[in-house]
Amino acid sequence: MKKSILNIKGVSVISKKDQKEINGGIFAEEKIDLTKCGCDCTGSVTGPSYCQIHFGCLQVYTCDDLY
Structure with missing residues (x-):
């Protein structure tokens, strides 16, 4: 399966160190407070x-x- 994923255009393998440095979250113009939901x-x-x-x-x- 790993070989087939690497055949997809734009896909590359990143190291464990690089994976730990990836930050994500919800992008919104207003602050999101789910406690109000x-x-x-x-x-x-x-x-x-x-x-x-x-x-x-x-x-x-x-x-x-x-x-």
Whole structure:
């Protein structure tokens, strides 16, 4: 499999050291605070507009469910 991946144009092998130096994250013009995101009783995402992109709720959930 490694050989087939290296045949893809633009793919190269990087060292473990280089892998550790890679930083990532969410790019956004506004600061993203997922603590402001939540779910309502129908399972819909609540909070700022970015919550729709970066947060998910269970589809089967109601506040009236008792165990």
